[in-house]
Amino acid sequence: xxxxxxxxxxxxxxxxxxxxxxxxxxxxxxxxxxxxxxxxxxxxxxxxxxxxxxxxxxxxxxxxxxxxxxxxxxxxxxxxxxxxxxxxxxxxxxxxxxxxxxxxxxxxxxxxxxxxxxxxxxxxxxxxxxxxxxxxxxxxxxxxxxxxxxxxxxxxxxxxxxxxxxxxxxxxxxxx
Numbered sequence: 001x002x003x004x005x006x007x008x009x010x011x012x013x014x015x016x017x018x019x020x021x022x023x024x025x026x027x028x029x030x031x032x033x034x035x036x037x038x039x040x041x042x043x044x045x046x047x048x049x050x051x052x053x054x055x056x057x058x059x060x061x062x063x064x065x066x067x068x069x070x071x072x073x074x075x076x077x078x079x080x081x082x083x084x085x086x087x088x089x090x091x092x093x094x095x096x097x098x099x100x101x102x103x104x105x106x107x108x109x110x111x112x113x114x115x116x117x118x119x120x121x122x123x124x125x126x127x128x129x130x131x132x133x134x135x136x137x138x139x140x141x142x143x144x145x146x147x148x149x150x151x152x153x154x155x156x157x158x159x160x161x162x163x164x165x166x167x168x169x170x171x172x173x174x175x176x
Contacts, residue, residue, distance in 0.1 A: 028109055032105065036101065036102075036105050039098045039101040040105070042095070042098045043098050043099050043101075043102040046095050046099070059088075062077070062081065062084050063081070066078060066079065066081060067079065118162075122162065
């Protein structure tokens with residue numbers, strides 16, 4: 001197996017990995033559609049203290065005007081503030097949609113990361129299995145007796161069947 005890492009990655013693998021992860025994240029951000037960018041910006045804003053304060057200011061001002069607390073300003077939505085209730089409930093539906101759009105994108109991204117993790121894990125398992133087989137052959141070639149741990153080695157040497165593992169895991173996990 002050839003090592004295709006560039007020299008700088010061999011000298012500082014941690015930094016190389018950080019840069020690779022940052023590049024993956026940057027690529028994911030650049031792949032977002034305009035709608036995803038807008039919905040994420042809105043979701044970010046509505047999750048801020050500024051939005052909370054803006055909402056409080058709106059409700060307090062609306063209430064003050066319509067309870068005739070501010071002289072010279074005529075009430076337009078008498079108590080129990082039906083128009084305010086309509087505006088706020090409509091706003092909450094729209095904002096919920098933006099939050100769900102943002103969460104859907106994050107879920108898709110998490111699924112891609114999970115698939116990447118699974119692929120890397122499977123490659124690592126295949127590499128380790130190959131290395132165990134090579135070590136066993138080297139031990140046999142130089143005459144080192146490994147018969148005491150041969151059954152354990154054979155169980156590790158067996159290629160991992162992902163479908164079998166997934167099925168066993170599904171059987172063992174509790175129902176939700």
